[in-house]
Amino acid sequence: xxxxxxxxxxxxxxxxxxxxxxxxxxxxxxxxxxxxxxxxxxxxxxxxxxxxxxxxxxxxxxxxxxxxxxxxxxxxxxxxxxxxxxxxxxxxxxxxxxxxxxxxxxxxxxxxxxxxxxxxxxxxxxxxxxxxxxxxxxxxxxxxxxxxxxxxxxxxxxxxxxxxxxxxxxxxxxxxxxxxxxxxxxxxx
Amino acid sequence: xxxxxxxxxxxxxxxxxxxxxxxxxxxxxxxxxxxxxxxxxxxxxxxxxxxxxxxxxxxxxxxxxxxxxxxxxxxxxxxxxxxxxxxxxxxxxxxxxxxxxxxxxxxxxxxxxxxxxxxxxxxxxxxxxxxxxxxxxxxxxxxxxxxxxxxxxxxxxxxxxxxxxxxxxxxxxxxxxxxxxxxxxxxxx
Numbered sequence: 001x002x003x004x005x006x007x008x009x010x011x012x013x014x015x016x017x018x019x020x021x022x023x024x025x026x027x028x029x030x031x032x033x034x035x036x037x038x039x040x041x042x043x044x045x046x047x048x049x050x051x052x053x054x055x056x057x058x059x060x061x062x063x064x065x066x067x068x069x070x071x072x073x074x075x076x077x078x079x080x081x082x083x084x085x086x087x088x089x090x091x092x093x094x095x096x097x098x099x100x101x102x103x104x105x106x107x108x109x110x111x112x113x114x115x116x117x118x119x120x121x122x123x124x125x126x127x128x129x130x131x132x133x134x135x136x137x138x139x140x141x142x143x144x145x146x147x148x149x150x151x152x153x154x155x156x157x158x159x160x161x162x163x164x165x166x167x168x169x170x171x172x173x174x175x176x177x178x179x180x181x182x183x184x185x186x187x188x189x
Numbered sequence: 190x191x192x193x194x195x196x197x198x199x200x201x202x203x204x205x206x207x208x209x210x211x212x213x214x215x216x217x218x219x220x221x222x223x224x225x226x227x228x229x230x231x232x233x234x235x236x237x238x239x240x241x242x243x244x245x246x247x248x249x250x251x252x253x254x255x256x257x258x259x260x261x262x263x264x265x266x267x268x269x270x271x272x273x274x275x276x277x278x279x280x281x282x283x284x285x286x287x288x289x290x291x292x293x294x295x296x297x298x299x300x301x302x303x304x305x306x307x308x309x310x311x312x313x314x315x316x317x318x319x320x321x322x323x324x325x326x327x328x329x330x331x332x333x334x335x336x337x338x339x340x341x342x343x344x345x346x347x348x349x350x351x352x353x354x355x356x357x358x359x360x361x362x363x364x365x366x367x368x369x370x371x372x373x374x375x376x377x378x
Contacts, residue, residue: 023212107293118355125352148361148368151352152345159344160337163314166307172337179337183372 006044008034010058013051018097022052022105049113053120055101060120063088067127077135078181078188085177088157093173096165103162125150141187149187156180195233197223199247202240207286211241211294238302241294242309248291249309252277256316266324267370267377274366277346282362285354292351314339330376338376345369 012034017025027048031038045051066087070080092099106117129150135141157180164172201223206214216237220227234240255276259269281288295306318339324330346369353361 104296107296145364145368148349148364151349151361152368152372155348155352156341156345158348160340163340163344172340175334175337179334179341182375183341186371186375 002044005036005040006054009036009041009044009051010055012036013048014055014095014098014101017052017055017105018100022048022101027051047113052101052105053113053116055098056106056117056120059098059102060124063124064127067131077131077138077140080131081184082177082181085157085180089161089173089176092161092165093170096168096170099161099165103158103165125154128153135188139189142189144187149184153180153184156183191233194225194229195243198225198230198233198240199244201225202237203244203284203287203290206241206244206294207289211237211290216240236302241290242302242305244287244290245295245306245309248287249313252313253316256320266320266327266329269320270373271366271370274346274369278350278362278365281350281354282359285357285359288350288354292347292354314343317342324377328378331378333376338373342369342373345372 009030013025013030016029016033020029025048027041028038030048030051031041034041041051045054063084067084070083073080075083106121107114129146132141132144132146132149132153136143136146157176160172160176160180164170164176198219202214202219205218205222209218214237216230217227219237219240220230223230230240234243252273256273259272262269264272281291295310296303318335321330321333321335321338321342325332325335346365349361349365349369353359353365
């Protein structure tokens with residue numbers, strides 16, 4: 001039940017923040033969208049900063065879990081990245097509100113929660129770096145700077161998503177996975 | 190004199206916004222940093238949103254001018270991109286405050302000025318697309334989707350800059366131009 005309400009609040013918050021921007025969003029707006037009393041929301045989150053941080057935490061966790069599942073399948077790294085990109089971009093194409101919040105509001109929160117959002121984003125970059133490291137060890141990937149590669153890869157994903165969702169040119173999200181993979185094709189042995 | 194004061198205000202604003210964040214910055218803070226009366230600042234800018242928008246406009250214009258100069262030199266596109274990347278990244282390594290404002294505050298302003306900032310950023314993407322189009326026409330670049338290429342290229346630049354300046358890992362900025370060029374090497378004929 002608690003998790004249910006959390007998800008309900010998260011879903012409503014994504015919708016409202018995407019439309020009004022985080023700065024202009026009040027807890028009351030989220031409550032209205034979720035059909036909950038604002039007091040109920042405060043049982044789960046002490047501030048709107050905490051709601052935003054939860055959105056990032058939850059979404060990054062979902063991607064980490066998906067990556068862990070994929071790792072168990074013991075795919076080639078190239079195939080792994082292909083599956084990850086395809087899933088990530090199709091998820092955002094289906095839920096542009098979520099994508100908009102993830103790419104536009106990451107620097108918006110200030111103070112303690114802002115540091116947490118940065119940590120959630122960086123955990124994705126760390127995970128990608130680990131994947132590239134595995135590739136190098138397995139001799140599927142050349143001896144590149146895997147740290148810079150992870151930052152670059154994540155940045156190019158974010159850049160396309162941000163542009164595609166704000167312009168909006170949602171159709172770019174469909175071509176993105178193949179395009180990104182073609183650009184990094186030279187790193188594979 | 191007017192342009193002098195504008196630049197003085199811009200420089201002070203970059204410093205303050207980088208340290209405090211746009212949201213927490215007041216016109217008085219910018220005035221203090223610039224050693225000007227706050228009334229003087231209002232002679233040039235009617236709001237802090239307008240100051241932020243001016244920073245983006247001015248910086249994007251400088252890059253466009255540099256690109257125009259480079260175009261006159263009639264370089265190969267690959268050499269052109271190399272020069273552009275090297276200059277852009279070394280400029281930001283020397284002035285991380287500016288870089289931080291450009292990558293972190295682009296979504297911060299709301300309302301009319303926010304739309305203008307988006308336009309300034311998109312004018313860079315348009316310019317890059319034009320460069321890639323010239324490359325295709327001259328048969329230096331394969332028949333790729335030049336629009337997606339420009340979005341991708343700009344996104345990967347921004348991603349590295351954002352990470353390098355916020356972590357901070359300024360040394361990434363030095364390796365970035367060669368790394369970015371190596372990744373897109375496959376598009377050249």
